[in-house]
Amino acid sequence: MSHYEQINLWEDLAQPSNLETRPVSESLPLPNADIVFYPTLFTQEESQQFFSxxxxxxxxxxxxIKIYGKSVPIPRLTAWYGDPGKKYIYSKIEMMPEPWNEVLLKIxxxxxxxxxxxxNSVLLNLYRDGKDSVSWHSDDEPELGQEPIIGSVSFGESRQFKLKHKSQEIKDEVKLTSGSFLLMQGTTQKFWLHQIPKVQKSIGSRINLTFRVIS
Ligand SMILES: O=C(O)CCC(=O)C(=O)O
Ligand SMILES: [Mn+2]
Structure with a gap:
């Protein structure tokens, strides 16, 4: 990992309610963004159980998706769960949510x-191997509101999460390890793009869940 300034290890120790309860977190020192990374929110044992x-x-x-009139499979498997009626449209794919299950509610x-x-909803991605990916985008659909809040949980193989500012020459990346939690909010989606690039070497599969608030 690169250059995170604020390592909030057991911060606010003075407050008894926070004693040994607050997980390790790192704020990414990026302009026009509000991103906090919790590398070990879930234990490795929990992460394996949730993954399976x-x-x-x-x-x-x-x-x-249709590209120049041709139907092309997106390079990952997906699923959409959430409160009834929270329809989600992205890349012209319209998804009606499946009802929450016990595992998703626990996470x-x-x-x-x-x-x-x-x-009130979650988009799930299954990256079967290194050939699966998601290309540069922002999670800025109108139904996510002005300042989308996105809670991203990862299990399984680690993958590199790349960030690129939309109008400045600034980049960053975070290794999204199994059991990690990445919280993006504020102006992050307005000013930044993100992607999960393909990797050449042979790797295992990864599941990512992006929890969202849809209006
Ligand atoms: O897999 C990830 O970590 C990111 C997924 C993502 O950006 C999305 O589904 O919008
Ligand atoms: Mn995204």
Missing amino acids: ALQDGVNWKQEF KSRIEPLAKVQF
């Missing part, structure tokens, strides 16, 4: 106290 439960229990789908309850918000 999600790999087997989620209704994974292969979606397609959601772990991140909500940190995000200080109640998420």
Whole structure:
């Protein structure tokens, strides 16, 4: 990892309620962004259990996008869960949510106290190997509101999460390890793009969950 200034190791120790309860977190020192990384929110044992439960229990789908009139499979499997009626449209793919299951609710309850918000939906990505990826984009669909709050949880293989400022020559990257939590909010989506690039070497699969608040 590169250059994170603020390592908030057990901060606010003076407050008894926070004693040994606040997880390790790092704020990314990037302009026009509000990104906090929790590298070890879930233990390795929990992460393995969540990975298996999600790999087997989620209704994974292969979606397609139209490029110059041709239908092309997107390079990962996806799923959309959430409160009833929270429809989500991206890259012209329209998804109606599946109802929350027990595993997803457990994960959601772990991140909500940190995000200080109640998420009403989650987009899941299954990167089967290094050939799966997501290209440069912002999570800035209108239904996410002016300042989208995105809670990103990763299990399984580590992948590099790359960030690029939209109008300045600034880049950064974070290795999203198994059991990590990345919280993006404020103006992050307005000013920054992100991607998960493909990798050449042979690697295992990874599951990423981006919890969202949809209006
Ligand atoms: O897999 C990741 O870490 C990012 C996924 C992502 O950016 C998205 O689904 O919008
Ligand atoms: Mn995204």
